[in-house]
Amino acid sequence: MxxxxxxxxxxxxxxxxxxxxxxxxxxxxxxxxxxxxxxxxxxxxxxxxxxxxxxxxxxxxxxxxxxxxxxxxxxxxxxxxxxxxxxxxxxxxxxxxxxxxxxxxxxxxxxxxxxxxxxxxxxxxxxxxxxxxxxxxxxxxxxxxxxxxxxxxxxxxxxxxxxxxxxxxxxxxxxxxxxxxxxxxxxxxxxxxxxxRDHEDIYLPMPSHFQMHQNKDLRWNTLYDAIGDLENDYGECTSFSEERMQYLKMIPQGGNWRNLPEEAIKAAMGGAYESGGGKVGFYRRLDYKQPAPTLVTSPVQKASMLCHPTQNRPLSVKEYARIQQFPDDWIFKGTTVAKYRQIGNAVPVGLARALGQTLLSVANNDAIIKTKRVRGTDVHNRIKNAIEMGYNYGDK
Missing domain, CATH: 3.40.50.150 (Vaccinia Virus protein VP39)
Structure with missing residues (x-):
């Protein structure tokens, strides 16, 4: 070669x-x-x-x-x-x-x-x-x-x-x-x-975490797992406008605009009130017990708000970084706006690590445990299907 x-x-x-x-x-x-x-x-x-x-x-x-x-x-x-x-x-x-x-x-x-x-x-x-x-x-x-x-x-x-x-x-x-x-x-x-380049046996990384699993370490990680310890040490943070904050204070953990009092919804939503779509990001307060929604480049945009689960503020820069799995000692430069944008645009570290591990397994030619035969019982088929379903497992 x-x-x-x-x-x-x-x-x-x-x-x-x-x-x-x-x-x-x-x-x-x-x-x-x-x-x-x-x-x-x-x-x-x-x-x-x-x-x-x-x-x-x-x-x-x-x-x-x-x-x-x-x-x-x-x-x-x-x-x-x-x-x-x-x-x-x-x-x-x-x-x-x-x-x-x-x-x-x-x-x-x-x-x-x-x-x-x-x-x-x-x-x-x-x-x-x-x-x-x-x-x-x-x-x-x-x-x-x-x-x-x-x-x-x-x-x-x-x-x-x-x-x-x-x-x-x-x-x-x-x-x-x-x-x-x-x-x-x-x-x-x-x-x-x-x-x-050399036409090796490349493949996409197999899932390592699942919505349901008997081993806690192999279940999906939640927002609390990532930022639960930062409530009193959240660091640099932007803010919501006073108008938006008055409505967010009415939203329970895991809720959004649909949880507002009926008489407040039209005023809170403004022009978006008549628009179609689910509008799930409007006045969204996150839920500690679930994984976070996709981080965007700013947590205060009207259609994609990322309000802290229990505090009346957006997610902080440090919380953004934790959710994207940056090391705590990673240094981000620029304005607060630039830091949110850098982190929001990043590839999550865990996904990147899986990609690296996949390429190494291809290069080392050790991705597969080779056997004389593959068992075809219903038990083995269910396990195989569960792994393959892992890409789209659960209702997101």
Missing amino acids: EYERYSSNRDVISLFSGAMGLDIGLTQAGLTVKVGQDFEKSCVETMRANGHNVVPGNIQEIEPQQLLDMAELSVGEPFLICGGPPCQPFSTAGKRLGINDPRGSLFMDFIRMISYIRPRFFVMENVKGIMSAPLKHTPIADRDKDNMEYENQLGTVLDVVLSEFNKLGYKTVYGVLDAVNYGVPQFRERFVLIGS
């Missing part, structure tokens, strides 16, 4: 690194993150404050060799390139493909890095909507006949993503994973795509 001499390497190059939730989990699994990259100043400061090498700036202006030089690695040597390239595409020059084609986004710079560096594996994570998003075309007035014929063959966003990796010769597996199934005290579904 072309890169056989690098088979023992376990080094990682991280792109779009943010606050480094993905990197921390990979490190806990046994990998070594050699260098990170991000455009946002506060993220770069966070990485440096925690002792990590960073190539700062717009990835479109960064050459792959810069990353290799910083990591002191050669082409084909890195074990892994990982990251979550923003896939909010835009119209491109030439063939103007419209606003929803990843060929017009930073995704192509992720591809460019992999094409040059040739890591053994890559991991790309993104919003789950990438699984079903159709490609959107340019307005009719901007099309010509050639463009129309070309665009009609495009398919979906995922089709394009997979096609680009196929061109690089990488074998891929993908799916939507929920972080709660990997010990994270939070429902958080993310699209994950794993690629193998």
Whole structure:
């Protein structure tokens, strides 16, 4: 094999690194993150404050060799390139493909890095909507006949993503994973795509935690498990407006706008009162006994409030970090708003650790206990089905 001499390497190059939730989990699994990259100043400061090498700036202006030089690695040597390239595409020059084609986004710079560096594996994570998003075309007035014929063959966003990796010769597996199934005290579904340069037997990480289990350590972790000890030491925190707070004080633990007195609902909801949808995030007070809902980039947004279960305030920065499983001594730089955004955008550490463990098991060729036969009894089938169901287990 072309890169056989690098088979023992376990080094990682991280792109779009943010606050480094993905990197921390990979490190806990046994990998070594050699260098990170991000455009946002506060993220770069966070990485440096925690002792990590960073190539700062717009990835479109960064050459792959810069990353290799910083990591002191050669082409084909890195074990892994990982990251979550923003896939909010835009119209491109030439063939103007419209606003929803990843060929017009930073995704192509992720591809460019992999094409040059040739890591053994890559991991790309993104919003789950990438699984079903159709490609959107340019307005009719901007099309010509050639463009129309070309665009009609495009398919979906995922089709394009997979096609680009196929061109690089990488074998891929993908799916939507929920972080709660990997010990994270939070429902958080993310699209994950794993690629193998050498066409090894890659797979998505199997769930390690379940809604129901006889062993407490293997059940879903709850919000109380994560932040129950911080009630009197919650640290830096933003605040709700006085108007919103007057309504939140009426909400019981685990409730939302539906728990307001009937006469207060219309005034509290404003323009959203007449809108459709479940609106579950409006005036939402969290429940200690459940995993947290997905953390967003701010806990005080009207449609996605994250009010503390027992105190009249939003979740704090420290509580955000606990829910995403950052170490307590992890340093976040920037304004309070920037800290919430960094943490809210991060990959939960437990999910990242499972991804790292999965890749190591593939590299070590020890993921499967090989037997002479697989028992086919109803008992074994139920266990197998329970594991497979773990990706979507429970009512979220």
